[in-house]
Amino acid sequence: MNEVPVTLWxxxxxxxxxxxxxxxxxxxxxxxxxxxGTHVGCEHGVCGACTVWVDDRPTRSCLMFAIQAEGHxxxxxxxxxxxxxxxxxxxxxxxxxxxxxxxxxPGIVMTMEAYLHEHPNxxxxxxxxxxxxNLCRCTGYQNIVAGVQKAARVFAQNSSGATxxxxxxxxxxxxxxxxxx
Amino acid sequence: MKPAIFTYRRxxxxxxxxxxxxxxxxxxxxxxxxxxxVPMMNMRxxxxxxxxxxxxxxxxxxxxxxxEGIDIGSLTRHDELERSAILRRLCPIVxxxxxxxxxxxxxxxxxxxxxxxxxxxxxxxxxxxxxLDATLTIASLDNTRSQTAREFFLSMYTTDLQPNEILxxxxxxxxxxxxxxxxxxxxxRAGDFALVSAACTMQxxxxxxxxxxxxxxxxxxxxxxxVDASIASFIGERPDARWRQAVAKAALNDLEPMSxxxxxxxxxxxxxxxxxxxxxxxxxxxxxxxxGEQASHTPEEEKL
Numbered sequence: 001m002n003e004v005p006v007t008l009w010x011x012x013x014x015x016x017x018x019x020x021x022x023x024x025x026x027x028x029x030x031x032x033x034x035x036x037g038t039h040v041g042c043e044h045g046v047c048g049a050c051t052v053w054v055d056d057r058p059t060r061s062c063l064m065f066a067i068q069a070e071g072h073x074x075x076x077x078x079x080x081x082x083x084x085x086x087x088x089x090x091x092x093x094x095x096x097x098x099x100x101x102x103x104x105x106p107g108i109v110m111t112m113e114a115y116l117h118e119h120p121n122x123x124x125x126x127x128x129x130x131x132x133x134n135l136c137r138c139t140g141y142q143n144i145v146a147g148v149q150k151a152a153r154v155f156a157q158n159s160s161g162a163t164x165x166x167x168x169x170x171x172x173x174x175x176x177x178x179x180x181x
Numbered sequence: 182m183k184p185a186i187f188t189y190r191r192x193x194x195x196x197x198x199x200x201x202x203x204x205x206x207x208x209x210x211x212x213x214x215x216x217x218x219v220p221m222m223n224m225r226x227x228x229x230x231x232x233x234x235x236x237x238x239x240x241x242x243x244x245x246x247x248x249e250g251i252d253i254g255s256l257t258r259h260d261e262l263e264r265s266a267i268l269r270r271l272c273p274i275v276x277x278x279x280x281x282x283x284x285x286x287x288x289x290x291x292x293x294x295x296x297x298x299x300x301x302x303x304x305x306x307x308x309x310x311x312x313l314d315a316t317l318t319i320a321s322l323d324n325t326r327s328q329t330a331r332e333f334f335l336s337m338y339t340t341d342l343q344p345n346e347i348l349x350x351x352x353x354x355x356x357x358x359x360x361x362x363x364x365x366x367x368x369x370r371a372g373d374f375a376l377v378s379a380a381c382t383m384q385x386x387x388x389x390x391x392x393x394x395x396x397x398x399x400x401x402x403x404x405x406x407x408v409d410a411s412i413a414s415f416i417g418e419r420p421d422a423r424w425r426q427a428v429a430k431a432a433l434n435d436l437e438p439m440s441x442x443x444x445x446x447x448x449x450x451x452x453x454x455x456x457x458x459x460x461x462x463x464x465x466x467x468x469x470x471x472x473g474e475q476a477s478h479t480p481e482e483e484k485l
Contacts, residue, residue: 002186021189021232024223043182044220045287057260057289063219064290067189068212068234111286132371133284 006067010035011079021067026050028066029076037077037106041135048134051107052076058114077106080113088158089113089151098147100138108134112148116155124149184222191234195347198235199322202345205231211347212236213256214291216283217299241294241349244483246271250354255294255347259283259306262293267483271355272313274380278305278364284372294348297333300340300404303374305366307334308405310351312380312397318350325349334404360384361468363460366399367452369443376400376444379456383420383464391416396428396460401436401453408432420465429457 003018010033017032029038029052041047043062050061053075080087086094089109099105108131115130116122122130127148128141136144192198202209210229212218213236221227235241241256244265251271253262262268262279269276282288282296282305296306297317309315310330317328319342333341342348356362366378378399386392394416399405408431415428438449 002188004189020186022184022186024183027183043223045216045283048284048286051286054290058286059290060216060286062223063215065189065219065232068191068215068236115285129371130285133286 004067006070008033008066008069008074009072010074011076019066021065023066024062025064025066025069025074026061029061029074035076035078039103039106041103046135047104048111049104049107051110051134053110053114056114058111077110080109087113088154089116089148092150092154093144093147096143096147096150098139098144104134104136108136108144116148116152120152120155120159122152182223185225185228187229187232189232189234191237193237195238195240195320195349198233198238198347199320199345201233202347203322205233207344209233209344213295214258216287216291217295217301235347244268250352253293253351253353255292255349255351257293259288259291259293263288265483272353274356274362274364274382275309275353278309278380281305281366281375293351297351298340298342298348300334300338301374302337302403302405303378303400305375305378308378308380308397308399309364311405311407312382312395313353316352317348318352319346320349321346331407337403356382357384359469361464361466363463363467365456365459367456377438377449377452377456379453379460381460381464383461383468385465385468390419396432396457398432398453398457400449401438420461425458425461428461429454432457
């Protein structure tokens, strides 16, 4: 099946695998590397469950071939908790009951963690807009939004002015007649 | 939901990429952000034999202002358009509309060149390209040519781009600071494909009458269309509510948007009329308004 050697850098570790170029990054992360925290839902970019970071940017791992990730840093949900301690966003989602079955949660955490670093003071509308790319069929989103808001407050307290992420000019675009899920 | 087998190529330079496309002919397909192509491959609606990955061509990632316009490299990501201080100052309709492309994670990867080459009839950037009559730069191994956006889009998912060519840059004109502009789209859910969309630029003279008017519609036909010719006779009048209604009526005259499971032809016409009214209103409010940020510093070129 025209397998080729591919070297991936995932969560700071190097993995050498042999895969077909057609194999999706999501499948290689789960099946060849064995990191099953990244979930696979729709496989066409709609549900957001497979979101990981490629060079620190949130990316659908089902819309990228593993071979394309060669030479780039991939980060998955497994890298966020340190020494068994949930990170700020994970802890906030836990406290606010922001998950039920948990299938969508890894994608939501990877999306919103990146989003909060770029947008430290989001409005509820901003949060819902960013969340629109992640489908959750259990919670009705209320508690996810509450969890993200709580994490944003902790982020704001912790960042003492000078250290907020680069290029974070907060956008409050209000064009277009948009409706939320 | 797994793609068919293909051979993967990852050229390091534009020249190398164009050479590969000469060799692969009709069987080769360029992948940039992949946010439309990979879903189609996963569903096997697309089965290219060769995939030419141009993501390493960093020379195609830039936003460069010059006297009358802004050149944008085709590999520039939607998120980069959305955040660009240069575009916000010189062509603010682009970052505004870019925010409506897909979702946050999709915008990190999708590119302006990919959006143009894919030519989805509901897409935001092709609509702006038609509105502003952007100029596209297209390279092949032995030629570089320019084409206007209004000639580039031929039909649904079909452009003038040949299998051996790569779209390398999109040139948008500057929207003058005293010019009003607006982009609106109607979709069922955030991030969905727009069912209809409209974009407008408008200039008023000192007595408040319309001096220049451009209007483009998405979801009205197989490609985004400029309706400038249908509404030209309304220039010279004041943009009040009755004028807006008349313009919308003239703009939609003779149009027959498609009917499908998402919306009927009449639904689309109704929403188009509403959306046109919104963009005309917002454009007229923005026209001639002093913009305080104009004096602020704009970088010469953005490193992406």
